[in-house]
Amino acid sequence: MSVGIRHDDLRRRNRAMVIAAVRRARQPSRTEIAATTGLSHSTISAISSDLIGEGILTESKPSEAGSLKRGRPQVGLSLNPEAAAVMTVVLSLNFLSVAVIDYAGQVISEEQRRLDTLTIARDALIGECTAIVRRRFEDPDLDVHRIARIALAIQGITDTRARAMLWSPITPHTDIAFADILEDEFGIPATMENDCNMMAIALRWRDPDRYRNDFIAILLSHGIGMGLVLKGELFTGTHSSGGEFGHMIHRPNGALCRCGRRGCVEAYAGNYAIWRNARQLGEDAEPVADVSDADMRSLAAVARESDGPEREAYRKAGEALGYGLGSLFALIDPAPVAMVGVSAAAFDLIEPALRKAIAQTAGGQHSEWISFEAEPNELPLIREGCAMRALTFVDQEIFAPGVLARGSAGKSVA
Amino acid sequence: MSVGIRHDDLRRRNRAMVIAAVRRARQPSRTEIAATTGLSHSTISAISSDLIGEGILTESKPSEAGSLKRGRPQVGLSLNPEAAAVMTVVLSLNFLSVAVIDYAGQVISEEQRRLDTLTIARDALIGECTAIVRRRFEDPDLDVHRIARIALAIQGITDTRARAMLWSPITPHTDIAFADILEDEFGIPATMENDCNMMAIALRWRDPDRYRNDFIAILLSHGIGMGLVLKGELFTGTHSSGGEFGHMIHRPNGALCRCGRRGCVEAYAGNYAIWRNARQLGEDAEPVADVSDADMRSLAAVARESDGPEREAYRKAGEALGYGLGSLFALIDPAPVAMVGVSAAAFDLIEPALRKAIAQTAGGQHSEWISFEAEPNELPLIREGCAMRALTFVDQEIFAPGVLARGSAGKSVA
DNA sequence: CTCTATTTTTTCGAGCCTCGAAAAAATACT
DNA sequence: AGTATTTTTTCGAGGCTCGAAAAAATAGAG
Structure with a gap:
């Protein structure tokens, strides 16, 4: 049940806000923080003075090089590494x-x-x-x-x-x-x-321009995983971490998945599935335990070389990912996608079939707008x-305690 | 960018909280409101006195019948209808x-x-x-x-x-x-x-015990629609109302959907799809514009009577809904479902195939726990x-203005 | 080198808000 | 009629943010 705001929560929340602002910008001045938080200069001054006193923030004396502005120079605030x-x-x-x-x-x-x-x-x-x-x-x-x-x-x-x-x-x-x-x-x-x-959280910090409020990170590895940020918050299931994109059903009663069921997206797009299709082992073949990154890379090389079963395997993976994304987009609307993992390095082989499939779904309207970025290294x-x-x-629980305990703030940990 | 909390927001938010508490409980006393909001009695007293003065709340003199408790009787607060x-x-x-x-x-x-x-x-x-x-x-x-x-x-x-x-x-x-x-x-x-x-919002107000923080309302009508509440908030897409469950893909390149694409859940479970399958018109047959509720009811009656194409049509609908729900549950985890609309009255025909399908998906783990409720009348x-x-x-914008404009509160309008 | 304009930061009093404690109010029980 | 009990209001204390003004720190002008 949502709960009232007590008077002392006010300072705690604004403390958290200031810390978050400093973490987001590298070395914001008090003035900048006042601007982004909408709080007054007096308040920011008081809070940052507290935080510096407590050793949470430090003043990094000279601001950036070449501040050729008139007036008192800004003092950058930064997180105290210690x-x-x-x-x-x-x-x-x-x-x-x-x-x-x-x-x-x-x-x-x-x-x-x-x-x-x-x-x-x-x-x-x-x-x-x-x-x-x-x-x-x-x-x-x-x-x-x-x-x-x-x-x-x-x-x-x-x-x-x-x-x-x-x-x-x-x-x-x-x-x-x-x-x-x-x-x-x-x-x-x-x-x-x-x-x-x-x-997903890391992408948001790395490239907040592209990965801001709504985006999808898909791990193309032995299995298929997903991290989803919607409306600025990490999406999780009602009981579990959720977002099991790899186990959405691509084809009812289809290829055998590592999870023991049939027809999951992963059973077409996971490394073991691409491997299985490339080796033409049939959709009922037991998934192998592991395919090395090197093997996957050479598979991709062969697929780029000639139009054989390897290329067809990547096509099937793209198709499964495309229809899966189409179904996902039917629910959440299209959003930028980051493809991460070994097979993201083979996204050139996956993309054509993926785009063709997604274009045939309701969620894939204007599918040409949907943008993908690949990052092979997930670790x-x-x-x-x-x-x-x-x-x-x-930031929130130790240095601005009591914020998470009450009210609905503090959810945007992404 | 998230924004600090100003001093005057405090009263506004707590006003909104009190109004919401009164709307939720029918006639809460000031003491009850203090308990649910976590605010002090003094604060509740001050705020409710304001609200009564402004004509937003009224005191409903005698509390419930037979309050055989000792002490000063509670005074119920209620919304002023005027x-x-x-x-x-x-x-x-x-x-x-x-x-x-x-x-x-x-x-x-x-x-x-x-x-x-x-x-x-x-x-x-x-x-x-x-x-x-x-x-x-x-x-x-x-x-x-x-x-x-x-x-x-x-x-x-x-x-x-x-x-x-x-x-x-x-x-x-x-x-x-x-x-x-x-x-x-x-x-x-x-x-x-x-x-x-x-x-979905109405279900939450009608039966908050069952439909609290996470649940799904599915409209089984000519088309298939969905309303989704997750973590206490209405789920919407990034650009649109989202939640187009009916256009998740059930079978790639499958039956012709009203949306012009192929294989959508709706193309198997919408009234026109059930009708088309019952009449054995084939999956490529152009969807009819409308099937009357009476026709759907008689179709269901026939299906209950004999194991012919009508029953098979409902079976296919259940299968599509089951696999669709399975994919949905893979993303959000299982949650209680309300089936609404004409075909909800035929849920007995749909349920067996639905449960069978959902049990074959990752999201359908422990599928016997998933509970369905049917409500034929959507209007x-x-x-x-x-x-x-x-x-x-x-409540929020007129009687507690400024709450929605700032900060992240006020999202739980569901 | 001094003075002025400019910008950032701090200081200070005012105005609110919530809280806790105590008082007041309203009833049931004896 | 008096006492116990529960709800509601009152009141002073403490805290927080804000705006205005002061202080601080610099660049440029003369």
Whole structure:
């Protein structure tokens, strides 16, 4: 039930607003912040003075080079890197990576590690995650007290509250409450996020002009994932992370999907599906566990070379993605799309069939306007998104506490 | 860009909160309002005293019958019916209806009218709408000065800002800015809403226990429409009213849809599609313009009688709806569904195939949990939703002005 | 080198708003 | 009639934002 605004929430919300403004612009002056927030100069002055006193913001003395304006020069405000730090943990197929990021967003420590996620035992998987985190805490070069939050990301389905992994293609185990486990272990607030959602958040920070209020990030990898931002907010399901674009139905009773069902978009556009079609194994063939990036790249090379089954496999992938996007656009209207992952590097092979399919759907009206961008490398995006998600949590929950607890603000964590 | 909270917004928001609390509960006492809003008794007392002074609320002297509690009895607060009024205009196939509703939600005047929407000229259609509204204004029994807002609803696509009808199956004309037209004509704020969105709003008011934060209203009529409430807010597309569930793709290159494309859910589950399949006309047969409700009812009766093409037609409809819902649920997770419209009365014929289909999708996990409710009569729902939408606009924009203009509050108009 | 114009930032009093505590009001029970 | 109980109002305190004015910091003019 929506709740009234108390008097003391006012300052907290405006504090959060100022912090967010500083994080968004690199070094805004007080005047700029006043302009973007709509608050008065007096208020901004008071709040930023508080924040500087608390060590959250710092004044970066001389503004940009060559400020040849008359008048008192602006003083840039920036985030104090020492104010806090966050940790990101990204768990993907056979790969575990961790990073520590300071409050200003710079990576200050990281570690990466290979492990066989498909066969590892449940406890061992959890153990690997806690161990890699613990090694960060034991690093003598790091001021571990500053670490204020841990954000994990995993390929698969997480719950809405970002507490647990519910299901993931990279492991046979289900329902692992990673957030609780890490919180109990290290006493630091943690969340378990969906990888594609983190991609979307990262895109928004990287290119806010293109990825502003409504856009779609689609992961073209072994499976197909999606992160969706609508009306400026990350879209999630009612119970889970949602947005399982890869498991929308492309053809009822169609090709066998890795999820055990039939006809999902992924069963045509996932790496294993492209591989299966390229090898002409038939739609009933059991999905292979993994296709290496190198194999996918050489498949794409062959497809570009000659019009054989490889090219046809990419065509089918494009068709499935196109009809899927058409159905999605029927619901949300068209929006800019970012294609991420290995197969995004083969988007030239996918695009023609995709556009042809989407043009045959109601959601694909004016399909020529729909713009796609490809980014082959998903891991840096996921880590970046995790970092920003964790940092904005610190902004809101640690440095402007009480904002999230009450009212409906604080949802725009994207 | 999100904006700071000014000091004077505080009172406005809390005013809106109090009004909303009174509209939600029938006759809450000040103490109850304090409890639901989390504001202090002093604040509620001050605000409600203002609102009573302004004639927006009234004290309904004796509380409920038999308040055998000790202590000072609660004084119920209720909306003053005379504070304002709104008008609803519902435009559906061959049918135009208007109603005037007082501030407390009671219908005080109405008119209904048949007209041939499929063939009427553009200007004549607009003329009929303005004329029927004007007749309300000329009614000597009505205090026309009280009418503070007009809400129109139409089957079809409207724009996000609720200004114009972009496309509708009930007329060949497109892009009619009804909201602007009525505003210019009568000088009263107007909006043009999507019919299924209004159904969803009405369901939420009718049965808030079942239809609270996440649910789906599907209109099974000549076409298939959807109204979606997610996280307590009405879901709309990025540019249009969105939620075109009927035009998600069920079978690529499948049956001919009324929209001219192929394989849409509607091309299997719309009345014309059920009719076409029952008559075994083939999937390429041009959709008929209209099937009467009586014809649909007798079709359902035949289908219940014997296992012929009629039953098969409903089975195909159920299958299309099931796979469509499965894809939808893959995106948003399962939620309660209300089936509305003539064919909702035949939901017994549709349900088995629907459940079978949905069980074969990723979104249909635990499909036996998904609950459906049928409501054959859509028109009262649409009108009710329009009324509530218009009334909550009055609550917010007229009686607590400035709330919508700033910040992110006021979105939960559903 | 001094003075003025210009722009940014801080200071200060005014005006609101919400809150908690206490008072007032209105009833049931004894 | 008196007491207990519950609701509602009153009132002073504390906080917040705002506008205006002052202070600070610079570029350009003479």
